[in-house]
Every structure is written in structure tokens, then in C-alpha cells.
Amino acid sequence: MVEHVDREAPVIPAGTKVTRDIPVGTRVTEADFGAGAEPAGPQEVQVGAGGDPLMIGIPVFVVGSLVLGMALIGAVPAAALPGIVPVILASTAVFQLISTIWAVLLGQGMVACIMALFSGFWASLAALLVGQAHNWYGTAAVQASSQVQLIFFIAWDVLFFFLLLTMLRLPAVYPAILVLAVSAVTLVILGIEFPGVTQPLFMAAGACVLAFGALGLWVFLHIGSVALGGPPRPALGPPLIK
Structure with missing residues (x-):
């Protein structure tokens, strides 16, 4: 296996088939081998390279977050809360999972961790809402239902x-979130634990979510500005710990 491509060697005439192997990952340009020449051997294919x-x-x-926040502040009756499932499951949970896979391919471990955890939260919240609405888990009794919700949110x-x-x-905006x-x-936990003040506590929780x-x-x-070649604006704030 050749470990180095000698750029000082004479250019191979156009159309000449190169028979030596090129190490995987070596960047090869047309100038290295002459116009029309094709390097032999395996070539690296990068997936998710950017x-x-x-x-x-x-x-x-x-x-x-918007649909959950609006639901918690009372935009929909409590009995209709499972109606937010199409968004938090089919949109948020699924596409954050896709974002997780993308981050894994790029080797961005922390981004993958955060996206995966939030995907799991949204998917499990959807399962809790729908499951309890249809009594899939045998928690139809009010007390049992409340205990399951407490365990989940704690x-x-x-x-x-x-x-x-x-x-x-x-950057500061991320820990702020x-x-x-x-x-x-x-606040949701406290609202479940103290039924007498559930509504105001849920409304406060909804305000935090919004x-x-x-x-x-x-x-x-x-990130949209940066992705389109613009400045990194608006600023995300300095890290709280350096």
C-alpha cells in the first residue's frame, strides 16, 4: 500500500490506467494522475459529511413546545390534551430522532445526546397521554393515574x-432552555400532587414551556443565519462555565 502520493512525480498521460492503490481517506485530484486517469483501489465514501x-x-x-404550552395554559380542555399527540409524536419526537442520527454521523456526541433525550421525552409523553386516555395501562382509577403521572414527570x-x-x-441560551x-x-409535578391548585400551577408550567x-x-x-452564510446572529450568549 502506498503511504504517500508523490506530487513531484511526472504527470501520467491522459487515459493511462493507474494500477497502484491509494490509501482510504487520501484526497486525490485530477492533477495527481493526469486528466482522465482513474486511481485504482477502494475509495472512501463519506455519509453525513456536513x-x-x-x-x-x-x-x-x-x-x-408551543402546542404543549398552549394546552397547559388552558387553550384546550384537559380531556382534550391527547389531541396534541399528532404534533409531539409524528413531528417533534420523530424528527428529533432523525436529528439525532444526523448528529451521530457527524460525530457530534453532545448534540446527539440532547436530541435523543428530548425525542424520548416527547415520544413517551405521547404514549402516556394516549395510553391513559384509552386505559392501555390499567390506570383508570384516578389515584393510580396520578401516581403514574408523578413517576413519569419526576x-x-x-x-x-x-x-x-x-x-x-x-452558550447561555441552551442552559436557559x-x-x-x-x-x-x-410545576406540573406540583400540580398533580396538589389538586387544589392544579390549574394555576399548570398555567405557570405552560408559560415556562412557551x-x-x-x-x-x-x-x-x-443557526439559520449561519447555515445560509450569514453572521452568527442573534447572539446566543457566552457560556456560563468556561
């Missing part, structure tokens, strides 16, 4: 809190 997975992950995150709240800690080295997400889930949806739009403007 782009920004957040271009998909952020806008679908925003639309899921588990995600703990995870989001520790995800927040890992994101403190990112997680602060609002943790606050929203905590707020982090707005921050998601801020991020989308930034």
Missing part, C-alpha cells in the same frame, strides 16, 4: 436537571 442537525431538531422542538425532571448541569459550558424545562416539569419555545426560535434564527 450540515447542522439542529436545523431539524430545533424547529420541531419549538412546535412541540423521572424526566431529574434527568433534565442533570442535563442542565452538563450544558453549562454551552433547560432551566425553563426543569421549572415547567416541576418561554423555552421562544428561546428555541431565537436559536433557530441564529
